[in-house]
Amino acid sequence: MxxxxxxxxxxxxxxxxxxxxxxxxxxxxxxxxxxxxxxxxxxxCRHITGKDFEQLFPHGPHVQIRKAGTTIFLQGEPFGSVFIVQNGWLLVHKLFEDGRRQIIRFVLPGDLIGFEGNEVEGMSYSAEAITDVALCGIRYSLFFKTCAASPQLAMNFATTVTREALAAWNHVGALGQxxxxxxxxxxxxxxxxxxxxxxxxxxxxxxxxxxxxxxxxxxxxxxxxxxxxxxxxxxxxxxxxxxxxxxxxxxxxxxxxxxxxxxxxxxxxxxxx
Amino acid sequence: MxxxxxxxxxxxxxxxxxxxxxxxxxxxxxxxxxxxxxxxxxxxCRHITGKDFEQLFPHGPHVQIRKAGTTIFLQGEPFGSVFIVQNGWLLVHKLFEDGRRQIIRFVLPGDLIGFEGNEVEGMSYSAEAITDVALCGIRYSLFFKTCAASPQLAMNFATTVTREALAAWNHVGALGQxxxxxxxxxxxxxxxxxxxxxxxxxxxxxxxxxxxxxxxxxxxxxxxxxxxxxxxxxxxxxxxxxxxxxxxxxxxxxxxxxxxxxxxxxxxxxxxx
DNA sequence: CGTTTGGTTGACACGGGTCAAAAGGGGTGG
DNA sequence: CCACCCCTTTTGACCCGTGTCAACCAAACG
Known part of the structure; x- marks a missing residue:
């Protein structure tokens, strides 16, 4: 940076x-x-704003450091935490049987990661730290509750996800044509x-x-x-x-x-x- | 159906x-x-729930019918309305210079359509009715305002968009690998x-x-x-x-x-x- | 140093694109 | 009812972009 x-x-x-x-x-x-x-x-910035951030972590952010190469979550795992990336790069990818993988997106500082799944089926993709990263995590249940109490946060989340969807659709266009x-x-x-x-x-x-x-x-x-x-x-x-x-x-x-x-x-x- | x-x-x-x-x-x-x-x-169902629906259309839904083949919106157009599909199929696609196109997604009854862009750049994709369709539209500004006033609606919107993002990422995986x-x-x-x-x-x-x-x-x-x-x-x-x-x-x-x-x-x- | 990892290059195979033509409907008008 | 047209599906021949395999190199690393 x-x-x-x-x-x-x-x-x-x-x-x-x-x-x-x-x-x-x-x-x-x-x-x-x-x-x-x-x-x-x-x-x-491409992230939930600082104000939202305070709302999510009223007693100060809980930052965790992960080494480069670490797996943050694995596809199939239960739906766990949502993270805001403070530092470093990550990638989200889909793993195939024979070891090949499709990188779904790169995640940069300020981006949100961890909403790639749902409560019933668990995570649909895996995430991995490309560099050393600093992540600010929040249990999905708490995140969801906080969103439900704050339309502003919920809309910012919706906006963030919409932007990701647009990026994904662009990716589809590039791969397809x-x-x-x-x-x-x-x-x-x-x-x-x-x-x-x-x-x-x-x-x-x-x-x-x-x-x-x-x-x-x-x-x-x-x-x-x-x-x-x-x-x-x-x-x-x-x-x-x-x-x-x-x-x-x-x-x-x-x-x-x-x-x-x-x-x-x-x-x-x-x-x- | x-x-x-x-x-x-x-x-x-x-x-x-x-x-x-x-x-x-x-x-x-x-x-x-x-x-x-x-x-x-x-x-x-894959859509914003009936309760949300009442919230969006307090005086009853404003349904419009479009013929098969009709363009609902065109990429580059200003960001306009969000629609809930009541009946019929649509497709969202990206148009390329030489007339080729990449279909981004198919839209079925109950799905949401029209959030494929933002206020500044306008629509990033085009949408077209495959069959005759019945759409229930709401101006984006009003939709946004209603969401901002209702965390529940905002979260349902976020959930809907998240599901679309997951589908898009799956599509990326299929096209890439x-x-x-x-x-x-x-x-x-x-x-x-x-x-x-x-x-x-x-x-x-x-x-x-x-x-x-x-x-x-x-x-x-x-x-x-x-x-x-x-x-x-x-x-x-x-x-x-x-x-x-x-x-x-x-x-x-x-x-x-x-x-x-x-x-x-x-x-x-x-x-x- | 050897080892490992990523980048580079070449030879070759193959999946899918391109082009062209024909075959099937389904609709419309004579 | 037939003739005609348009659109989609089907098939064949051929070509090209990309995958595969294999070898080699450079840099990083222990």
Missing amino acids: EKGTTPITRESGALHATAFLRLDSSGNVLRSPCELCTARDYSV QRAQGRVANLLLDLHHRVVARCGTEPAAIQLPINQIHIASATGLTSVHVCRTLKQMRQVGLLEFRKGQLVLLDTERLAEIAQLDPAVPLDGLQKMN | EKGTTPITRESGALHATAFLRLDSSGNVLRSPCELCTARDYSV QRAQGRVANLLLDLHHRVVARCGTEPAAIQLPINQIHIASATGLTSVHVCRTLKQMRQVGLLEFRKGQLVLLDTERLAEIAQLDPAVPLDGLQKMN
Whole structure:
């Protein structure tokens, strides 16, 4: 996480800010620093707000630290706690019989995790810490009770989940209709946006704690093919990605490949293997 | 929609009932007929409950009818109304530049539709009526206000959205890790469950108002290949699907193919082209 | 140092896409 | 009743993107 020095006004920040814009009585956007992550403006954060946070933990937050690689919950387990991530990255994935896995989403500081299931069937997915993480947990029963007593918290929860659903639907679109470059572009752009929204500046390079294997299981490709795809994208000057360091070189074109239709050859981009 | 005559106790019903189970003061499950669809027991329905419904429409529901094929909203449009589907099927899809589309989800009676976007960016997806539909709409602003005043409604909304997110993540898993048979099995089993949950009995054949082209754009395959895949599945006795009439012949094996790992050859199922 | 883990590359196989054509309805108008 | 059209399903031939397998390399690590 990097510290911000200027207020966030770029669209990359606004992308995720939308759902948390708060208006004061005269209709102006309320801005205040976030208590949960380092963002200067909590409207850019992707999480239940600091106020909700106080409500959930009236006697102060109960933070727990987990080492990188730790399993937070396993699919099939009983429905337990909801966590707010204070620090570090996690991933949620679905495990298959033969050991393959589909990464469902990456979870960044400020995000909520642990609602991936229900009381009857238990957790539908597993979660794992990618880096060391600091989690702020609350029993689901208490969380639910607190929500039921506070429409504001309940609506913030609903908004958070809606945002996750939108992200998931986007993911469905990418996996269903796009080829390797499009899927990778989608993922990296999304992560880039989410990371940049947390720093005040737009750094040339950002650090992602993931490797090609992560990219592979998130995009439904093999790591071998992710390697080839990244090579292509590097060669045509789209981006750099080495040791988790990501540099977007041609954001325009990347956005085209990600949002529009990458299956139609974009004049000479393809075929450079 | 068919009328139920017996209380729903099968697991196929229970699958979707989980989130709406209500307990009375002594912890027993509350059961009552649903005012929205024909289910005998509203705990099996996938929608905001009848009580919420009254809250949303204190002067009676404002039902509107739309013809099959009608667009309900288009991606990019301003964020408008939330609808509860009373009758008929809809689909939500993402449109791509070249006319291809990814079906994000099918929407059945009792489901909520219209929250696929936010106030700032507008709708992220388009929705279209597959059959003639009856929709019960409410302006998003009013819906939001009502939710903010009622934690119960807000939580039911959150629960509804959570269920959609879980379905979406499942969809991601299928598109990312499964081959044609697995994707088709996933889709058809899901639709079968949802339809059967609405009738009291388990009919041998159910009617789906979709064709192979729908299946194709929901699974990320071409309609040509869906045809081939259905042929394979028919030939090995997994299911029948003709003119929208679906018969599951080997639910066990279908569930294996759908839930477990269909990329690993299941002794002799594959290769029958 | 050897060991492990992740990245890179090449050869080859195969699932599914693409293109094209034909076969079946179902509807409509003559 | 037939002719015609439109739309969906079906089938075949062929191609290409991606998976698979295997080898090798570089960096990190004990």
